[in-house]
Amino acid sequence: MLDIRLFREQLETVKQGFARMGFDVSEADRIVVIDDTVRALKTEVEAMQAELNIASKAMGAKGITPEERDAKRAELRALGDKISGVNAQRTEAEEQLRKALLYTPNLPDAKVPNGETETENVLVREVGTKREFSFTPKPHWELGTTLDILDFERGVKISGSRFYVLKGAGAALQRALIAFMLATHTEQNGYTEIYPPFMVKEECLYGTAQLPKFADNHYHDAEEDFWLVPTAEVPVTNLHRDEILEGARLPIKYVAYTPCFRREKMSAGRDVRGIKRGHQFDKVEMVKLVTPQTSEAELEALLNDAESICKALELPYRVLLVCTGEKGDFNTMQYDIEVYAPAAKGEEGGEWLEVSSCSNFGEFQARRTNLRFRPEPGAKPEFVHTLNGSGLALPRIMIAVMENYQNEDGSITVPTVLRPFLGGKETIR
């Protein structure tokens, strides 16, 4: 959510940001008009309320006679009714304003490239080299099925399309990856591990801005206020909602493993082969709460922490600075990390798979979650800046590991760093 003051004081900046994000610019003008209405009504109500308060107080004074009190009572009752009337208008206008603000995108950072599609994303760096195969690499669904560590048919049987079952060494490999990532982030990168609820209240999804815009991509209980988390970003960023943190505590760095649940309605028919896109997937997510002055540098550090996983797993990857049209609506800037999977497109060959998005949200989410910090004892509270990034998304990193580490006989070599988490196993066969 943007500060309403931005609309009042820097309308042109807001409009430019909206234009870059492909958002209706006239909405900014409409918001200014509603804001003017709200403030006019508010001033009117408050003046009348002040009058009523003074008069009511006088009613309780000692010297007043019952007759005077009765006479005054009718008069004040009328004033009270009048206040209610205008106040109802005010509430309505405020609600309009709130709704309008909930839908507005964040303003992109100056460094974000303009563009509509992924072709306009800027390649920041490419790390590692693609492996040269002396044989034709197989896609992960073939490897997994043959090794009997991946079962698509039974996944579909019990849960429907876009579900699969990991079995034996497949399940163990994923568990090892999760354990390895958590260990790296907690022991080397300085994050505190969080195990959050996988179901949250609706207000949390408003807080991180999945709602109201993307309601149809989330699962929720029909009877109670429970929503399945689409990413650990939601519970973890909301952890300190409505709090005022001591400035000295920042930055706060959390890492959490959770399953993620998504309807994927927008992606119907896309990526149906293999385990690339499902209704349920696992992810290790990093979340940072930082001061406004440091958020830019913290984004680079976050990206670096995510990359450390790719490096340790010795997977070729690239980093992209995502353009205005492709990035999320609510961050100020977003880097994507893509790892290379040599057979993920089957007959067509390899593919870069997005395994992480690292974003800075500025104070956008902090405003929605009312999450502030006090820079110095006694100082006025300010909104924190929030950031998050995957570190990393599991099924896709599974794909990359399986396809990059496959051998000609169909077995898969276990990456060195994962072996301690798999009882020393070197090969899945």
Add this chain to the structure above:
RNA sequence: GGAGUGAUGUCCGAGUUGGUCUAAGGAGCACGAUUGGAAAUCGUGUAUAGGUUAAUCCCUGUCUAGGGUUCGAAUCCCUAUCACUCCGCCA
């Protein structure tokens, strides 16, 4: 799921026959005095959101949340949430 009790500022805590509550008091914190320095002591200040303003002043809302009664609500009524106790159920 049933019954009961409770929720006050950063924290503790008074206030519940509706009207100087303009929320006492204490702790903590900040600044100052005192001191060679510190402790102790004393003094001053110290919630938050918004409106108005050049700024101050001032005004409005907030005593868990949302409604209601009333000229007027921390206080009375209703609903919800959370915590605790007892019962039931369960892993």
